[in-house]
Amino acid sequence: MRILALIRQVLDAEETVRIRAGEVDLSASKLVVDTMDEYGVEQALRIRESGVDAEVIALAIGAERNREALRTVLAMGADCAIHVTTELALDPIALSKVAAQVAQQEKIDLIFCGGQQADWDSHALGAATAERLQWPQATWVSALEIHGQTLTGRHDAEDGSEMFSVQLPAVVTTQQGLNEPRYPTVPNIMRAKKKELRVVSMESFQVEPKLKVIGAEIQVRARLHKILDGKDASAAAAELVELLRNEARVIA
Amino acid sequence: MILMVVEHANGKLSKSTYEMATCARELGREGPVTALVLGYATATVANEVALLVDQVLVADHAELAQYDPEIWSAAVAQIASEGDANAVLIGGSRSGREYSPRVAVKLDAPLLEDVVSVVSTEGVVLAERYTYLARVTEKVTADAPVVVITLKQAAFAAATSGTQAAEQFDVELTLPQRRVQITGKSLEKSSRISLAEAEIVVAGGRGVGSAEGFRTLVEGLADVLGAAVGATRAIVDTGWRPYSEQVGQTGKTVQPKIYIAIGISGAVQHLSGMGKSKCIVAINKDADAPIFKVADYGIVGDVNQIVPAMIAAVRK
Numbered sequence A: 001m002r003i004l005a006l007i008r009q010v011l012d013a014e015e016t017v018r019i020r021a022g023e024v025d026l027s028a029s030k031l032v033v034d035t036m037d038e039y040g041v042e043q044a045l046r047i048r049e050s051g052v053d054a055e056v057i058a059l060a061i062g063a064e065r066n067r068e069a070l071r072t073v074l075a076m077g078a079d080c081a082i083h084v085t086t087e088l089a090l091d092p093i094a095l096s097k098v099a100a101q102v103a104q105q106e107k108i109d110l111i112f113c114g115g116q117q118a119d120w121d122s123h124a125l126g127a128a129t130a131e132r133l134q135w136p137q138a139t140w141v142s143a144l145e146i147h148g149q150t151l152t153g154r155h156d157a158e159d160g161s162e163m164f165s166v167q168l169p170a171v172v173t174t175q176q177g178l179n180e181p182r183y184p185t186v187p188n189i190m191r192a193k194k195k196e197l198r199v200v201s202m203e204s205f206q207v208e209p210k211l212k213v214i215g216a217e218i219q220v221r222a223r224l225h226k227i228l229d230g231k232d233a234s235a236a237a238a239e240l241v242e243l244l245r246n247e248a249r250v251i252a
Numbered sequence B: 001m002i003l004m005v006v007e008h009a010n011g012k013l014s015k016s017t018y019e020m021a022t023c024a025r026e027l028g029r030e031g032p033v034t035a036l037v038l039g040y041a042t043a044t045v046a047n048e049v050a051l052l053v054d055q056v057l058v059a060d061h062a063e064l065a066q067y068d069p070e071i072w073s074a075a076v077a078q079i080a081s082e083g084d085a086n087a088v089l090i091g092g093s094r095s096g097r098e099y100s101p102r103v104a105v106k107l108d109a110p111l112l113e114d115v116v117s118v119v120s121t122e123g124v125v126l127a128e129r130y131t132y133l134a135r136v137t138e139k140v141t142a143d144a145p146v147v148v149i150t151l152k153q154a155a156f157a158a159a160t161s162g163t164q165a166a167e168q169f170d171v172e173l174t175l176p177q178r179r180v181q182i183t184g185k186s187l188e189k190s191s192r193i194s195l196a197e198a199e200i201v202v203a204g205g206r207g208v209g210s211a212e213g214f215r216t217l218v219e220g221l222a223d224v225l226g227a228a229v230g231a232t233r234a235i236v237d238t239g240w241r242p243y244s245e246q247v248g249q250t251g252k253t254v255q256p257k258i259y260i261a262i263g264i265s266g267a268v269q270h271l272s273g274m275g276k277s278k279c280i281v282a283i284n285k286d287a288d289a290p291i292f293k294v295a296d297y298g299i300v301g302d303v304n305q306i307v308p309a310m311i312a313a314v315r316k
């Protein structure tokens, strides 16, 4: 079986977002593999380690620096990586065109994709890729098992969770709870340097962005910051309740 | 036409459908606002939405009793193509966010996801959306004959119903086979008011100390305020609270009138789910906790002393 894990490189959650000239500026920021994508890599590795004859291929589409993210997942244990290079900012619908073509060329049976991107807050890449391939999808999956060609598991639904079953080939998007991604060990980081990381040019895919980002700003809501000292608990609590009732008028 | 896919549950229109109607009316694209009702036994829903739009298309079939992303996207794309839609509006619910990308691919259309505002001028659609865990507001444009838009929940005002009911038409659909079998469900049930609809949310984090601490402090305060309860991932992961109560990046997004954070540090992934609340109140013993940076009101102190005193003060 061939498993494709889609990898995105995003701003580390601890980092401050910087805006320059109406654009998010990542040039001086620490970037990491999107945690939601790590869940996918981890799950693919667990399938391989469970005795299924599987190969795990990581794919990143984007700027040069994405290669670091691919090295990280190779060090986690992926077998090889593909980097489609482009400086274009592509929206998920455009990206899915590349992902689907790579999946076809690589004869992929199962794709893992992060359930939500930490940078663009988008849920679209997995479903859009599934549509282009005419495959079914299971989204926000928090538990997964594989038996032969059948995937079963649990995923978030409208008002709770559902148990599902679907045949391969399929796209699975991840959710918290699926697993705890492993950290690369030093020997694996060394080994990863020898693994194949294939660089492919974007030109062969004929993709154009469907959206244009024309501005970005950080809107900080002005907050009152009336912070009371709680040493005298009942006086502070009474004052706070009084403020919420009569100043903010948010409680009865 | 402007096509909006009606969201409904238990025989009633969801609030998001009223929000979509506002968006459709103000979008600035041409043609009648057309509601598409997909489901089974949807007569009441169709009658309700007829008071919001110019025409109603109804597909009322047993196969549509259970939602499926492939079936929904096929139905919506078919109607959008046949009706030459220039915009397709879909709710920002879990299912809407799940099937809308498939609709966009089928129509070769741009997808504007989770927008908080959108307007079309001279054919170009300009939308605003939150990115970077809701810290940044981005403006994006799409220049295309048809666009697919999902609306962030609660970002648009609810439209008021008219008195004139629009005409209803039955539509014939060619639907694909269901490929994902749903073999079981576990519903989020709570005796409390739902997080999404609550005006007041009281939420607890690791600072409440234990599952018992959550019950006495967070549920105790929620009870006297008539509030919904929320939790951080840290305490959902320890099993003190169910995942259905989690607020944040991988949980729910809320925007209540007042959000009271008890023993919560204020990690970005948590803030992304509640940072747009109108009034934020924080109780934390650490004066440097990041939650105070976004708080309107707060007390630096031990939740075990402050919260019982607040409960007593509210009761007075």
Ligand SMILES: Cc1cc2nc3c(=O)[nH]c(=O)nc-3n(C[C@H](O)[C@H](O)[C@H](O)COP(=O)(O)OP(=O)(O)OC[C@H]3O[C@@H](n4cnc5c(N)ncnc54)[C@H](O)[C@@H]3O)c2cc1C
Residues within 6 Å of the ligand: A035, A036, A176, B204, B205, B206, B207, B208, B231, B232, B233, B234, B235, B246, B247, B248, B249, B250, B251, B252, B263, B264, B265, B266, B267, B268, B269, B270, B273, B283, B284, B285, B286, B289, B301, B302, B303, B304
């Ligand atoms: C991919 C990803 C997704 C995530 N999604 C979410 C999400 O959806 N929602 C979410 O909440 N988190 C999420 N997180 C986790 C997030 O990063 C934080 O770890 C989490 O929000 C911390 O929860 P907490 O505030 O309860 O705990 P802590 O950070 O441990 O904070 C506890 C706070 O309680 C205070 N405290 C302790 N004792 C007392 C006392 N007696 N009185 C007063 N104050 C006290 C402390 O000062 C501290 O500030 C996610 C993380 C990742 C990587």
Ligand SMILES: Nc1ncnc2c1ncn2[C@@H]1O[C@H](COP(=O)(O)O)[C@@H](O)[C@H]1O
Residues within 6 Å of the ligand: A183, A184
């Ligand atoms: N092997 C490792 N390599 C790099 N960072 C690690 C490793 N183990 C733990 N960490 C870091 O330590 C933090 C706590 O990890 P844990 O102890 O697994 O909860 C994580 O957020 C990581 O950033």
